Amino acid sequence: MKAVLFDLDGTLIDTAADFIRIIQDMCRDKGIAVVSAEDIRVQVSEGARAMVKLVYPELDVEDPIFLAHRQRFLALYGADIAVDTDLFEGMYALLDELEQHQIPWGIVTNKPRSLSEALLKALNLTERCSVLVCPDDVSKTKPDPEPMYLAAKNIDLDAQDCIYVGDHPRDIDAGRNAQMYTILAAYGYLPLQHKDDLTAWHADCIVKTVAELHEVIHDLVIKPKTLNTATL
Incomplete structure (x- = not known):
């Protein structure tokens, strides 16, 4: 080799800690129970869509509202990409x-x-x-x-x-x-x-x-x- x-x-x-921080903040913004760190961690490899779906399970992933939340998640992550x-x-x-x-x-x-x-x-x-x-x-x-x-x-x-x-x-x-x-x-x-x-x-x-x-x-x-x- x-x-x-x-x-x-x-x-x-x-990278999980930064994803966990953002998803949990999104839960608080929505006023719902905070998703556990472990539940977020196992979705990291599935990408942004899977992580945002934890916050908005009621929305279809192609729904414009869901896509807007996904974009917000990516923007928040990009702004503070290596905090933890x-x-x-x-x-x-x-x-x-x-x-x-x-x-x-x-x-x-x-x-x-x-x-x-x-x-x-x-x-x-x-x-x-x-x-x-x-x-x-x-x-x-x-x-x-x-x-x-x-x-x-x-x-x-x-x-x-x-x-x-x-x-x-x-x-x-x-x-x-x-x-x-x-x-x-x-x-x-x-x-x-x-x-x-x-x-x-x-x-x-x-x-x-x-x-x-x-x-x-x-x-x-x-x-x-x-x-x-x-x-x-």
């Missing part, structure tokens, strides 16, 4: 080691580019990230392999030489469809309807912590590169 690609929310970066957001604990050490060994890492996400770029800038990751692929860049999003192929192409690698790490079935499907080595990040925002049987996702590997992820990536990427260099 020659590169590591990550999903963004729930895999590389722990940071990389998952242990992730900085993993990225540092990849960079020390000149192994590119990047992001393939279903998060809009404007928000993804703002988040990376807030966390000082823009220059460190070798490739960022968002829905804006492709005609088909995950689980289609198109974003995966584009990410690999942009770092001059074959998709089969890349690892993809994600916390949603569509992440694993997209990676598998592109013949990447897939790692299921079970520490992430696992969707409620898919979290009971993680083996059904058919990932090549399942990790429960970032420490486990670091160990797996070290064995798949760092160690082989070190051994190859030592034989030159």
Whole structure:
């Protein structure tokens, strides 16, 4: 393996706290019972529509009123995108080691580019990230392999030489469809309807912590590169 690609929310970066803050504030504005943090967390990987639906379950997602609330949610999030957001604990050490060994890492996400770029800038990751692929860049999003192929192409690698790490079935499907080595990040925002049987996702590997992820990536990427260099 020659590169590591990550999903963004729930895999590389722990963004849930900021989503929870905004959704709970929207509940208070509406005068309804505040949705629990855990109920919001498991919807993060499903996107803005699923989170806003927690506040407005009575509205159809195509209703103009619902769409206006969704837009308000995105505006609030974009205005304060990294108040309580940071990389998952242990992730900085993993990225540092990849960079020390000149192994590119990047992001393939279903998060809009404007928000993804703002988040990376807030966390000082823009220059460190070798490739960022968002829905804006492709005609088909995950689980289609198109974003995966584009990410690999942009770092001059074959998709089969890349690892993809994600916390949603569509992440694993997209990676598998592109013949990447897939790692299921079970520490992430696992969707409620898919979290009971993680083996059904058919990932090549399942990790429960970032420490486990670091160990797996070290064995798949760092160690082989070190051994190859030592034989030159």
